[in-house]
Amino acid sequence: MSDEQSTDVPTDPRAPHGPLPEGGTVRAITRWGTPVMHRAQQPVTSYDDALATLAADMVATMYAADGVGLAACQVGEDVAMFVFDCPDDEGIRTVGVVCNPVLTLPEGRDRRLEDDEEGCLSYPGSFEPCPRPDWARVDGFGLDGEPVVFEGDGLLARCLQHETDHTLGTVFGDRLSAKSRKKLGKKHDDAADEYPLTWPAGSSQ
Numbered sequence: 001m002s003d004e005q006s007t008d009v010p011t012d013p014r015a016p017h018g019p020l021p022e023g024g025t026v027r028a029i030t031r032w033g034t035p036v037m038h039r040a041q042q043p044v045t046s047y048d049d050a051l052a053t054l055a056a057d058m059v060a061t062m063y064a065a066d067g068v069g070l071a072a073c074q075v076g077e078d079v080a081m082f083v084f085d086c087p088d089d090e091g092i093r094t095v096g097v098v099c100n101p102v103l104t105l106p107e108g109r110d111r112r113l114e115d116d117e118e119g120c121l122s123y124p125g126s127f128e129p130c131p132r133p134d135w136a137r138v139d140g141f142g143l144d145g146e147p148v149v150f151e152g153d154g155l156l157a158r159c160l161q162h163e164t165d166h167t168l169g170t171v172f173g174d175r176l177s178a179k180s181r182k183k184l185g186k187k188h189d190d191a192a193d194e195y196p197l198t199w200p201a202g203s204s205q
Helices: 049-064 154-167 178-190
Strands: 069-071 081-087 093-104 117-120 123-129 135-141 147-153
Touching: 049 069, 049 081, 069 154, 081 154, 093 147, 093 154, 117 154, 123 178, 135 154, 147 154
Parallel strands: none
Antiparallel strands: 069 081, 081 093, 093 135, 117 123, 135 147
């Protein structure tokens, strides 16, 4: 997920299930329209070195693109996993890796929507308001196969929903009205020269 918010956040993030993997290689980000972006991803069944390497590459790519979250399909891999480093409403960052995520959202009187702007690294340079519940929880598994749980509000809630959507083959443009999606497309096209197909792998970071 893209982040156009420029807030001052603590340098030490909350890492309830351990830090993000390091040492990965920055990859080109896969764009909307590529088939892997629009189908449910294969569940993780082997928690091995290959999975850890993929996660490290995803983290490196997310940071190179100045994102707050990235799913495996966004580097072209058909794997139900995402990584994130994202602040909540209080500006406190949480980091994590989630395999096979299951999303829980408020229901009934507890359900409140926030119609804040949202962007996607796989459709770079464009943002549009997208209504989302203001709180979310994700249950899944970490790189060691142990259960993990993340929950939060604000941008973190939006990120958890956005990235889980990716593992199900949904991009946030699918959740927009035709009018909003047209606006999103125009912004994307206007910014296209800033984001070559090799981005961010070919960027000077």
